[in-house]
Amino acid sequence: MRIVVDWDRCTGMGMCESLAPDIFEVDDDGSLILHTEEVTQDQEAEVREAVAACPTEALSLEGPIET
Amino acid sequence: MTRLVVVGASLAGLRAVEAVRRDGFDGEVTLVGAEEHLPYDRPPLSKEYLAADESPDTRYREEETFAGDLDVELLLGTPASALDTAARTLTVGDRTVSYDGLVIATGAHARTLPGTEGIEGVHTVRTLDDAIALRAALRGGARRLTVVGAGFIGSEVASVGRKLGLEVTILEALETPLARAVGERMGRALTHLHRRRGTEVRTGVAVDEVVATDGRVRAVRLADGTEVATDVLVVGIGARPATDWLEGSGLTLDDGVVADETLAAAPGVYVAGDIARWPNALFTDVAEGTMRLEHWTSAAEQGGRAARHAVDPASAKPYETVPYFWSDWYDGRVQFVGIATGDHVEVVAGDDAEGGPFTAIYRAGGRIVGALAVDMPAEVMKYRRLIGKRQSWDDALELAEQRRQQRAERAQGASA
Numbered sequence: 229m230r231i232v233v234d235w236d237r238c239t240g241m242g243m244c245e246s247l248a249p250d251i252f253e254v255d256d257d258g259s260l261i262l263h264t265e266e267v268t269q270d271q272e273a274e275v276r277e278a279v280a281a282c283p284t285e286a287l288s289l290e291g292p293i294e295t
Numbered sequence: 296m297t298r299l300v301v302v303g304a305s306l307a308g309l310r311a312v313e314a315v316r317r318d319g320f321d322g323e324v325t326l327v328g329a330e331e332h333l334p335y336d337r338p339p340l341s342k343e344y345l346a347a348d349e350s351p352d353t354r355y356r357e358e359e360t361f362a363g364d365l366d367v368e369l370l371l372g373t374p375a376s377a378l379d380t381a382a383r384t385l386t387v388g389d390r391t392v393s394y395d396g397l398v399i400a401t402g403a404h405a406r407t408l409p410g411t412e413g414i415e416g417v418h419t420v421r422t423l424d425d426a427i428a429l430r431a432a433l434r435g436g437a438r439r440l441t442v443v444g445a446g447f448i449g450s451e452v453a454s455v456g457r458k459l460g461l462e463v464t465i466l467e468a469l470e471t472p473l474a475r476a477v478g479e480r481m482g483r484a485l486t487h488l489h490r491r492r493g494t495e496v497r498t499g500v501a502v503d504e505v506v507a508t509d510g511r512v513r514a515v516r517l518a519d520g521t522e523v524a525t526d527v528l529v530v531g532i533g534a535r536p537a538t539d540w541l542e543g544s545g546l547t548l549d550d551g552v553v554a555d556e557t558l559a560a561a562p563g564v565y566v567a568g569d570i571a572r573w574p575n576a577l578f579t580d581v582a583e584g585t586m587r588l589e590h591w592t593s594a595a596e597q598g599g600r601a602a603r604h605a606v607d608p609a610s611a612k613p614y615e616t617v618p619y620f621w622s623d624w625y626d627g628r629v630q631f632v633g634i635a636t637g638d639h640v641e642v643v644a645g646d647d648a649e650g651g652p653f654t655a656i657y658r659a660g661g662r663i664v665g666a667l668a669v670d671m672p673a674e675v676m677k678y679r680r681l682i683g684k685r686q687s688w689d690d691a692l693e694l695a696e697q698r699r700q701q702r703a704e705r706a707q708g709a710s711a
Contacts, residue, residue, distance in 0.1 A: 241621060242630070242676035243592060249680060256705070258628070258672035280310075280599070283338065283591050283621075285355075 229267040229293045231275065233260060237286035244278035244287060252278060269293050296395050296606050297322040302375045302385065303400030303537075304328025305337065306591065307568030309355055310598030311398045311605075312367045320606050322395075324367045327387055329374035329401070329537075332423050333358060338591055340426035341451040342623045345433060346458050353423065375401070378544040380561045396563050396605030399541075399552060400598060403534035403569040403589060408443065411505045416512035417528045420448055432527045433459055440464075441515055441525035443502055445472030445486070447622040447629075449531030453494050454624045463494045464523055466515065470499045478635045478657070480647070481667055485629065487650025488669070492625045534589060536570040551587040556613035558601045565605045567597035577615040577683065581659040582636050590620040617683045628672060632679040633657065633665030643695035644671060644702070654678075656691050663691035674698065 231251070240258035244251075251271065253261045267275050272293060279287040301311045304326050312324050328334070335353040344351055361367045373388040384393045405419035418429040433440065433456060440456040442449040445467035456463040465472075473482040489496045501518040505528060514522040536551045546560050547553040551572035554560040558573055566573070572587040588594075593616055604611040622629045637659030645653030651669030656678060658664065662685055666678035677698070681691055 240672045242672060242679075243619065246617075246619075246632075246676040246679040246683075249677075254673050254676060256671075256673045256702075281592065281595065283595075 229272065229275075230265050230290045231262060231267060231279075232288045232290050233262060234286045234288070235260075237284045238282075239284055239286075241283050243281040243283065247278040247281055248274040251275060267293065296320075298325070298394050299323070299396045299398070299602065299606055300325045300327065300385065300392055300394035301398040301400065301602065302327045303398075303402055303568065303570075304330070304334050304369070304371060305400065305402055305568070305594070306334065306355075307400035307402075307594040307598035307601075308398070309334040310595045311400060311567060311602035312361075312365055314599035315602045315606050316365050316367075318603065318606075322606070324365070325392060325394075326361070326367050326369050327373075327375050327385075327392070328369070328371040330422060330424075331372040333361075333369075333371070335423055337421075340423065341420045341448050342455065344426050345430050345452065345455040347430075350427070350430070374540065376540050378541055378546070378564075380545050380564060383563060394563070396565075396602075396608075398565050398567055398598070398601045398605050399560065399570060400567040400594070400601070401537040401540070401570055403536050405530070405534055406532045408502065408505060408530050408532070411528075411530070413510070414505060414507045414512050415510055416526060417505060417530065419530050420452060421534065429527075429529065433461065437461060437526040439525045440527045440529065441466065441523055442529045442531055443515070444531035444533070445469075445489075445496060445498070446476070446531055446533065447473075447620070449529065450485075450489065450624055451622055452529050452531060453489060454492070457492055457494055457625065461527075464525070465489060465494060465496045466500050466502060466517070466523065467496065467498045468501055472496070472498060476635060477631060477667055478640055480640055481635075481655055484647035484650055484653070484655075485624075485669070487648075488624050488627065488629075491650060534569065536587070538570055553585065556615075557604055557611040558597060558614055559604065559608070559611065563605065563608065565601035567601040568594035571597055571601075573614065575615050575618075576613050577617065577685070578634055578664065581662075581664055582634055586618075588618050590618055592616070592619045617679050619679065627651070627670040630668045630672065630675040631665065632675050633663070633682045634659075635665050635667075637664055641692075643692070644674060644698065645669075654695075656695065658688045658691075662687050 377386040405421035440461045471482040504516040506514040554573040639658040654674040668675040
């Protein structure tokens, strides 16, 4: 499963970072740093929460979890 | 459980119907909305929507999505007018809608100044129709904008007014704007953001009368008799929960609908969004009583949570959250996490004297309970995690020190 960021929508609000800090981080200039694109099974729950929490709906998930 | 009804078709209501469908709930789902519009994104309405050259489409989903993927019946354009929790029915226009589980997410109405109804040029900003009207007024040759209320909505509208080249005056009843939301010192810091962008902020003033000529606003008369001439007047003095229709329903109403820690207001009835007043267990040790939030994040979370509880009450769990809101002022962003009560505020990055950029953290009961950042988007969410885990004040100071070092290293790297 892969994280897809709609860069036109993302404004660096940071909810994703507060829910899944190993994966998302907001940089000093407000841009989003994606530490990894591929989502593991362990990360799935928190990544789904982060996707749902994005106020600009800039995050989505694509494809199945690699096992 | 066969029929879920969600009253209120904004963010919380949308998230409610989406959550249960995503979980595989296969009963009937009905979404009731007072406005004709499909659910739309509200935060932009006081921000970029007002400044944009073309009206952006702020709908969250297309109509086909509700009929198709979500399989949700939409009842839009008529508000619910009564609830009978014993019979498990609600009244919508001349229809009686029965439910097994109910989510109430009817939001809030903008407060208005008494006696200003029908005066042309006087606006509130709450609904899409409000924003369409204000956008036309701001871009229709107005020269002067006056905003009553230096809260977040008023401040955002003032920012847009300046961006559009208007002369902007904010009138605020309190001596320190936003004192309740962010505390006295930080309220003063935020006021600098206006002043350095040329917005006049007059604090401690009371509006006596809105003066109109031929039905059009001309000025605002203050209690001391002075008049502030204006072409457009925006009233940003807060919102009141839309609970009038629940009078006599048996639910406990007290500045919102009072619910328990699982958001339950009565058997089968759960609340979400601006109307929800509930004990947020994360803060009951430092701030007594219940909490009601008017934020995007909590509305989204509560919508999903309330709906899941409504279709399966046995699974209901306490809902706790670290509140988060943001506000876009001029070219910058104000972000706040947690709560602003406490015995100490410490600026841990930047300088608040001139309005930032800076980050400040709030202490209560020996732990970090809040954080405010102005134009420091990388900082505030790192503290949100600490607040959510009830970490100590010392932990927060340690994080602040780490961040200081990281920033210094980066600055050195950049100059090397």
